[in-house]
Amino acid sequence: xxxxxxxxxxxxxxxxxxxxxxxxxxxxxAGIPGGANLPMYDALYESSINHILVRHEQAAGFFAQGxxxxxxKVGVCFATSGPGATNALTAIADAKLDSIPIVAIMGQVSxxxxxxxxxxxxxxxxxxxxxxxxxxxIRNIKELIKVIPEAFRIALSGxxxxxxxxVPKDVQLQTxxxxxxxxxxxxxxxxxxDPQTINRIKEAAEMINNSxxxxxxxxxxxxxxxxxxxxxxxxxxxxxxxxxxxxxLGAFPPENPLYIGMxxxxxxxxxxxxxxxxxxxxxxxxxxDDRATGKIEKFCPNASIIHxxxxxxxxxxIKDTDIHVVGGLKEILEKMIPSIxxxxxxxxxxxxxxLKNKYPFIMPSKSxxxxxxxxxxxxxxxxxxxxxxxxxxxxxQMWSAQGYPVKKPRTFxxxxxxxxxxxGLPTAIGAALANPDKTVVCISGxxxxxxNIQEFATLADLNLNLKVIILNNGHLGLVRxxxxxxxxxxxxxxxxxxxxxxxxxxxxxxxxxxKIENAENALEIIRKHIKEPGACVIDVPVSxxxxxxxxxxxxxxxxxxxxxxx
Amino acid sequence: MDNNSYxxxxxxxxxxxxxxxxxxxxxxxxxxxxxxxxxxxxxxSEDSRIYLLVDNDERLDQIIxxxxxxxxxxxxxxxxxxxxxxxxxxxEIVKNSDCEI
Numbered sequence: 199x200x201x202x203x204x205x206x207x208x209x210x211x212x213x214x215x216x217x218x219x220x221x222x223x224x225x226x227x228a229g230i231p232g233g234a235n236l237p238m239y240d241a242l243y244e245s246s247i248n249h250i251l252v253r254h255e256q257a258a259g260f261f262a263q264g265x266x267x268x269x270x271k272v273g274v275c276f277a278t279s280g281p282g283a284t285n286a287l288t289a290i291a292d293a294k295l296d297s298i299p300i301v302a303i304m305g306q307v308s309x310x311x312x313x314x315x316x317x318x319x320x321x322x323x324x325x326x327x328x329x330x331x332x333x334x335x336i337r338n339i340k341e342l343i344k345v346i347p348e349a350f351r352i353a354l355s356g357x358x359x360x361x362x363x364x365v366p367k368d369v370q371l372q373t374x375x376x377x378x379x380x381x382x383x384x385x386x387x388x389x390x391x392d393p394q395t396i397n398r399i400k401e402a403a404e405m406i407n408n409s410x411x412x413x414x415x416x417x418x419x420x421x422x423x424x425x426x427x428x429x430x431x432x433x434x435x436x437x438x439x440x441x442x443x444x445x446x447l448g449a450f451p452p453e454n455p456l457y458i459g460m461x462x463x464x465x466x467x468x469x470x471x472x473x474x475x476x477x478x479x480x481x482x483x484x485x486x487d488d489r490a491t492g493k494i495e496k497f498c499p500n501a502s503i504i505h506x507x508x509x510x511x512x513x514x515x516i517k518d519t520d521i522h523v524v525g526g527l528k529e530i531l532e533k534m535i536p537s538i539x540x541x542x543x544x545x546x547x548x549x550x551x552x553l554k555n556k557y558p559f560i561m562p563s564k565s566x567x568x569x570x571x572x573x574x575x576x577x578x579x580x581x582x583x584x585x586x587x588x589x590x591x592x593x594x595q596m597w598s599a600q601g602y603p604v605k606k607p608r609t610f611x612x613x614x615x616x617x618x619x620x621x622g623l624p625t626a627i628g629a630a631l632a633n634p635d636k637t638v639v640c641i642s643g644x645x646x647x648x649x650n651i652q653e654f655a656t657l658a659d660l661n662l663n664l665k666v667i668i669l670n671n672g673h674l675g676l677v678r679x680x681x682x683x684x685x686x687x688x689x690x691x692x693x694x695x696x697x698x699x700x701x702x703x704x705x706x707x708x709x710x711x712x713k714i715e716n717a718e719n720a721l722e723i724i725r726k727h728i729k730e731p732g733a734c735v736i737d738v739p740v741s742x743x744x745x746x747x748x749x750x751x752x753x754x755x756x757x758x759x760x761x762x763x764x
Numbered sequence: 765m766d767n768n769s770y771x772x773x774x775x776x777x778x779x780x781x782x783x784x785x786x787x788x789x790x791x792x793x794x795x796x797x798x799x800x801x802x803x804x805x806x807x808x809s810e811d812s813r814i815y816l817l818v819d820n821d822e823r824l825d826q827i828i829x830x831x832x833x834x835x836x837x838x839x840x841x842x843x844x845x846x847x848x849x850x851x852x853x854x855x856e857i858v859k860n861s862d863c864e865i
Contacts, residue, residue, distance in 0.1 A: 327785055328793045332835040335782065352835065511829035 204378045211339045212237035212370040215303070216245045218346040223382050224274050226631060228252050228261035232278025233318060235305025237370035239276075250631065250660070253652040255282050257624035259289020260650070262300040264628020267611045268586060270424070271299075272353050273628065278305040280318030283364075284325065288618055291329035293360035295615025296445060297422060299353035300360045302326075308368035309337060322364045331359030339372040347380045354385045357509040358422055387526040390533055395523060399530060402480075402504045402521045403537035409478035409502075411546050412438045415461065415490075418445030418614065419483015419507060420527055421607040426450065428531035429482065435535065437543040438480065439550055441469055443490045445614040446483070448604040458550065459559060462490040463750045464596045467557035467763070470748075470756040472550055473498055481505040483527055486516035487615070496755035506530050559600065560747075560762055567717040570594060570669050570740050574601040576721050577639055577667065580728050585637045586611065586629050590622035590646030593675035596746040598641050620649030623666060627653060630662035637663055639728065644670040647700065657733050658708035665728050666704075666735040671742040672697045679745045683760070684752070693742075704735035713737045770799065771820040772846035775831060776839040779805060779812040783836045787814065790834065796827050800851035815843065817851045 209217065215238060219227070228250040231239040242249055252258045255277040262273030277286045283304045293300045307316040323335040332352050334345050342365075349361040390396060406412055420429055426449045433440050433456050440450045441461040450457055458469045470492075473479070479501045484490070491497040494516055505512075505519040506527055513522045523530050562569040574597055581587070583605035589595040589612045604610040611629060613621040626640035647668050657664060678692040704711030712727055712734060714720045720738065727734050748762030777783050784803065791798040800817035818827060824842075831840045 323782055324785060327782070327789050333782075509833075511826065511833055513829075515826055515829075 205376055207376055208373055209376050210237065210241075210371055210373050211342060211365065212241040213244075214339065214342050214374060214376060215346065215365065215370070216241040216247065218342060218379060219274065220245060220247060221379055221381060222272070222347060222350050224272075226250060226265065227274045227276055228258040228628065229276025230255055230258060230278065230282060231276075232282050232305065234279035234307055234367045235276060235282070235303075235365075235370075237367065238303070238305065238365070250656065252624065252656050254650065255285035256289050256620065257627075257650055257653045257656065259286045259293070259300065259302060260621055260624035261628035261631075262302070263289060263293055263298050264588070264611065264625040264630075265632040266293075266298050266300050267625070268608050268629045269632050270422075270608065272350050273298075273300040275300065275302050276304075277302065278318065279307050279322065280320045282318075283320055283322040287325060287329065288616075288620075290326060290360045290362065292613055292616040292618045292621065294329050294331065296613065297358050297418060298360065299358035301349045301353055302360060302362045304362060304364045305370070306335070306364045306366040309366040310368060312366065322362065326362040326364075329360070330362050333362040333364070335364045336366065336369050339369050339374045342369075343376075343379065347383050351383045351385070354383065357419075387529060390525055390529050395525070396533060398521055398523055399534045400537055402506075402523065403534050405478060405502065405504060405521060406436060406438070406480065407537075407539045407541065411476050411549070412436070412478040412480060413458075413473055413476040413498075413501075414438050414440040415443075415473070415479050415481045415484055416440060416446040416449050417443045417482065417484030420446060420449040421483075423483060423508065423527035424607070425482070425527040425531055426607050428528055428535065430454075432531055432535055432538060436538050436541045437547060439472060439546075441465070441473065443484055443487065443614070444599055444612060447599060447610045448607045451605055452603045453605075458554075460599055462492065462756060464600060464746050464748065465756070465759075466559035466600075467748055467759060468550075468553040468559075470750070470759060471557055472553050474757045475549065476501045478502050478504065481507075481519075483507060485512045491516070492750045492756035492758075493754055496757070557763075560764060561601075567720055568714075568738065568740055570597045570744065571601045573667070573669065573721070573724065573738060573740075574598050574641065576724065577641070577728070578603045580725050581637060581639065583609070585609065585639070586626075586633060588612070588622045588626035588629060588638065588640045590640070590642040591617045591619045592643045592646055593671075593679065593744070593746050594641050594643045594646075594669040596676070597669075600746075602641075619646040622646060623650050623653045623657070626664055626666070627656055627660065627662060630664040631660065634663070637665070637728065640664065640666045642666060642668050643675060644668055644672060644694070644698070644700070645674045648698070651703065654704055654707035654709050654735070661733055663731055664733050667724065668700050668735065668737045669740045670697070670700065670737050671740045671744070673742045675742065675744075676746070678742065679749075682745070683749065700735060700737040710734040711737070714739065769820055770848040771818055771824060772843040772848055773816040773818060773828065773831070774841045774843040774846065775814045775816065775837055776806070777812050777814060778836040778838065779810055780836070783812070786834050786836060787816070787831070790830055791827075794827075794830060796823060800854070802851070802854070811838070815846060817848055
């Protein structure tokens with residue numbers, strides 16, 4: 199054990215836990231106290247750690263995600279036993295699917311009562327087992343000293359993910375003589391030295407050099423690996439078009455002519471069509487998710503596949519590869535780029551241009567001021583490239599992915615894998631607190647915002663530089679759209695019978711609320727309030743008839759997309 | 765029992781009360797078939813050995829990779845010398861227990 203700190207002190211489990219978190223560099227924890235974690239809160243009383251009292255444990259988990267997604271560091275949340283733990287589950291599962299490093303520390307009933315159906319007892323260990331990278335139930339105070347730094351190491355290392363530590367109340371109250379404590383975990387990426395691996399990287403370079411129609415298919419793994427600069431170097435050196443998944447947005451600058459937008463279900467026509475023509479797919483930090491690939495048997499049928507990923511289990515899981523390397527993307531690309539030859543790829547880029555001209559992404563008319571895509575484009579004009587956008591889940595999310603120019607990694611926060619409505623607001627709050635110098639905009643819908651609307655109260659507490667834009671169509675828009683397109687317009691349970699007044703609700707929570715009544719001056723009002731420091735909620739009426747297009751119908755191949763044509 | 769249609773995976777794990785849930789939970793949530801389990805401590809150590817009887821099909825590679833990712837799993841091997849038929853004889857092997865309630 200590294201001597202992070204010599205203290206020679208008698209501490210209880212809760213004090214020890216807080217001390218260990220301080221030593222891991224934790225400065226903020228979101229959570230809610232309750233019976234089984236009160237000793238931890240009592241120990242927090244004497245700590246330098248800033249505690250954010252949210253209004254629902256799910257929001258504590260998403261707050262931690264907001265910290266983790268924007269900084270790459272571990273986000274930490276607290277919840278009590280029973281309902282506290284079950285409330286947090288959705289945010290933990292969300293972090294698992296998007297590979298986000300968070301550590302959730304739960305209070306549990308005393309270990310002597312575990313298994314007796316005690317008050318507020320739930321099997322947190324069993325519940326979190328399938329939705330975490332790993333989980334721990336602490337049975338003895340001594341385990342804390344090893345487990346807490348280990349939880350941080352697990353969350354951050356390799357493919358990141360959430361870790362749950364369940365701490366029974368009697369363990370929090372046990373005492374221990376502590377002499378020295380472990381220091382902050384530092385993750386050191388493994389160098390690639392194995393000659394076989396180096397050979398395969400060279401073969402991959404060779405394959406890229408010899409290919410006529412390569413496409414770089416980029417996922418969140420590139421952002422987690424902080425390999426965007428290496429990606430840009432590779433793409434530019436060999437003139438390879440780049441497409442991103444939803445989680446990969448921001449890994450490559452959208453203004454670069456090689457950028458062909460988001461792939462898959464709501465990708466532009468030319469993007470999916472170009473991929474269909476590819477003779478080589480270079481898949482970096484992706485998992486061939488069905489929303490990105492469409493019907494997998496028909497995904498890039500003429501292409502060989504190179505797959506680089508940190509997670510061995512993703513290799514050959516969905517799509518068989520021709521060459522794969524498991525490891526850190528930065529290290530792999532560093533080794534590969536010197537073997538890549540400069541290549542103009544004139545013909546391939548001409549094909550790209552011609553497809554792009556023939557099947558471009560169709561923007562709505564500028565006169566349709568309140569079309570969500572026009573509003574989102576305007577938000578893109580107002581914000582700087584370092585500012586942060588968090589989305590909720592639904593049509594507004596897909597329009598944001600299509601229309602918001604994500605210029606840098608870690609500036610676009612969205613629930614990609616789990617697709618959790620309610621993600622946006624608490625994640626944006628965590629992001630705003632962790633990035634006080636940036637403007638944070640949460641783009642939400644009237645369906646999603648209601649799923650964590652209680653967090654307006656937390657926003658009022660903190661008065662962060664955070665603007666919530668609610669694109670309000672009075673519907674569960676993505677559901678309505680599916681019913682229109684794929685269920686014979688049999689609309690059920692997708693229209694809200696009443697429409698809430700979100701500006702009044704925000705005001706009621708103590709946050710400035712603005713309701714846009716009509717298109718006149720709408721963009722100016724949005725601009726003015728985004729530019730003003732502080733928190734506000736802007737309710738924008740949008741048409742319920744708009745659909746996110748193009749769309750690949752469920753079960754179809756990407757080239758079989760419908761809509762989105764001139 | 766047809767020995768070729770099955771495969772025995774031999775894994776070494778850190779022995780603690782939650783480890784079996786991690787293994788069986790993985791098989792359930794990834795929709796892998798698990799036909800049989802044998803498990804026991806290795807001598808006086810903190811480790812256990814688990815033998816899993818699984819279908820010998822195209823998912824085997826993915827099962828092994830997912831098992832390798834589990835924190836408590838230290839080693840995963842295909843047991844070439846293991847006889848799948850052992851699993852169908854378990855009830856015979858354990859019949860002489862003298863435990864009474």
